[in-house]
Amino acid sequence: MSDRVAEYRLDGIYRQRQEGFFMQRVKLAAGVISADQARAVASASIDFGKGTIHLTTRGSMEIHWLTETDLPAVKRALAAVGLTSRGACGGAVRGVTCASQGAVGFPEAETMAGRIHRHFTANPRFERLPKKFKIGVEADVTSRRHLIQDVGLVLAEGDDNASLYDVYVAGGLGREPQPGFLFENGVVEGRIIPLIEAIASVYTANTQAGKRLKHLIREVGEAEFRRLVALEPSAAEELPSVSGLPENLTPVAGVRLIAPVQFGELSSAQLNDLADIAAQWSAGFLMVTADQDIAFHLSDGFNSGEADSALQRAGFGTSQASFRVCPGSHQCRVGLSPTRDIARSLIEVMGPAAKGMSWALSGCPNSCTQPQLADAGIITAALVKDEDGERAPRFDLYRGDNQGFGVLVEHSLTLKQLCRKVQEIG
Numbered sequence: 001m002s003d004r005v006a007e008y009r010l011d012g013i014y015r016q017r018q019e020g021f022f023m024q025r026v027k028l029a030a031g032v033i034s035a036d037q038a039r040a041v042a043s044a045s046i047d048f049g050k051g052t053i054h055l056t057t058r059g060s061m062e063i064h065w066l067t068e069t070d071l072p073a074v075k076r077a078l079a080a081v082g083l084t085s086r087g088a089c090g091g092a093v094r095g096v097t098c099a100s101q102g103a104v105g106f107p108e109a110e111t112m113a114g115r116i117h118r119h120f121t122a123n124p125r126f127e128r129l130p131k132k133f134k135i136g137v138e139a140d141v142t143s144r145r146h147l148i149q150d151v152g153l154v155l156a157e158g159d160d161n162a163s164l165y166d167v168y169v170a171g172g173l174g175r176e177p178q179p180g181f182l183f184e185n186g187v188v189e190g191r192i193i194p195l196i197e198a199i200a201s202v203y204t205a206n207t208q209a210g211k212r213l214k215h216l217i218r219e220v221g222e223a224e225f226r227r228l229v230a231l232e233p234s235a236a237e238e239l240p241s242v243s244g245l246p247e248n249l250t251p252v253a254g255v256r257l258i259a260p261v262q263f264g265e266l267s268s269a270q271l272n273d274l275a276d277i278a279a280q281w282s283a284g285f286l287m288v289t290a291d292q293d294i295a296f297h298l299s300d301g302f303n304s305g306e307a308d309s310a311l312q313r314a315g316f317g318t319s320q321a322s323f324r325v326c327p328g329s330h331q332c333r334v335g336l337s338p339t340r341d342i343a344r345s346l347i348e349v350m351g352p353a354a355k356g357m358s359w360a361l362s363g364c365p366n367s368c369t370q371p372q373l374a375d376a377g378i379i380t381a382a383l384v385k386d387e388d389g390e391r392a393p394r395f396d397l398y399r400g401d402n403q404g405f406g407v408l409v410e411h412s413l414t415l416k417q418l419c420r421k422v423q424e425i426g
C-alpha cells in the first residue's frame with residue numbers, strides 16, 4: 001500500500017477495515033443521480049468491487065472492496081458520466097444534502113444544493129479545512145436535518161424573483177452532539193454562497209485541525225463568531241441573479257415513489273433495475289433519500305400504479321421497518337459492532353408498534369446514521385469484556401419525539417438487553 005493513502009481522502013476514499021481494500025464515496029447534490037450515472041456506479045462496483053453499493057444518510061453512494069491499483073480507473077469511470085468524489089471525505093465541503101425531497105419547495109432546494117455543490121467542489125480555497133464541513137438545504141424544518149449541519153439552510157418566504165433562506169450554523173452530531181443555531185433569517189439566495197465562503201474562511205482561520213465548526217463556537221461564543229464573519233469581505237456580498245432554464249433535474253413531485261432498500265445495501269443488479277425505472281417513469285433521474293432508500297418523482301401524466309408495479313416486479317416491496325444502518329464493523333475501520341447483523345436481530349424481535357417507528361443504528365459514536373433524529377436511535381458506544389473475557393459491543397438507546405435531538409434513555413446495554421428493550425416497545 002502506498003504511503004499516500006491519507007491523501008486519497010479528498011478524493012472521497014477511505015481505507016476499509018479489511019487490509020488492502022478501499023471505499024469510494026460518490027458525492028451527489030441533494031441525493032440526485034441520473035439513470036446513466038447510476039448504471040456507471042453499478043458497473044464500477046461490478047468491475048472493481050464486489051457488486052454492492054451502500055447508500056448513505058447524506059445522499060451519497062459508496063462502493064466498497066476496491067484495491068489501490070483500481071482507484072484511478074474507478075475515478076475515470078465515474079468522471080466519464082459527470083460524477084465526482086472530490087471532497088466527499090476529508091477536510092472539505094462534503095456532499096450537499098437535502099431531506100426534503102418530495103416537498104413543495106424541493107425544486108428550489110435542489111437548485112441551491114446543486115449551486116453550492118458546483119461552487120465548493122474541487123475549489124482549492126475550501127479543500128484544506130480543519131475537518132469536514134457539512135451543508136444541507138431543506139425546504140422546511142420537518143426533518144430537523146438543518147440542525148446537524150455546519151451550515152443548514154431552510155427555505156423561507158420569498159418572491160418570484162428570489163428565494164430566501166434561514167441560515168443555521170455550527171450543528172453536528174458525533175461524540176458531542178450540538179444543534180445548529182439560527183445565524184440569520186431571510187437571506188436572499190444571491191448572498192448564500194458568499195456567506196458560506198465567509199463562514200468557512202472564519203472556521204479555517206480560527207479552528208485547530210481536526211475540530212468542527214461547533215468547537216469554534218464553543219470556544220469563542222456566538223457573538224464573537226458573528227463579529228468575525230461580518231469582517232469577511234464576502235459576508236455581505238450579493239451575487240447577481242441568473243436566468244435560464246430551471247436548474248432542478250428531477251420532475252416536480254406530483255407523485256413520489258419510494259423503493260425501500262434494506263439497510264441501504266443495493267446489489268449492482270438492483271441499482272440497474274432502479275435506473276431502468278427512472279429512465280422510464282421519472283425523466284431519467286432518481287434520488288438517494290436520507291433514509292437510505294431510492295425515491296422517484298414521476299413525470300407528468302405517468303400512471304403511478306404502473307410505476308409501482310414495475311418497482312414490485314424489481315423486488316422492491318414494502319420495507320420490514322424503516323432502519324438506517326451504517327457499515328459498522330462489517331467494513332468501517334472504526335466500527336464497533338456488526339450493524340447489519342444487529343439490525344436484523346432487532347427487527348426479528350420487533351412488534352407492530354416498533355415496526356411503525358423510525359430506527360437508526362450507528363456502529364460507533366460518530367453517529368453517521370443520525371440516531372438522534374430517529375424515533376429510536378442506537379449508538380454502539382464501546383466494546384466491553386463480557387463474562388467470557390470476549391470484547392462485546394455495548395449500546396446506548398435514544399428516544400426522539402420529533403423535537404430537536406432524541407434523548408439518551410438507556411446506557412451501555414448488552415445486545416440481549418437491547419433486544420429486550422426493543423421487544424418491550426411492542
Ligand code: SF4
Pocket residue numbers: 326327328329332333334335336362363364365366367368369
Ligand atoms: S457511525 Fe462509525 S462505524 Fe458507522 S460508518 Fe460512521 S464512523 Fe463507521
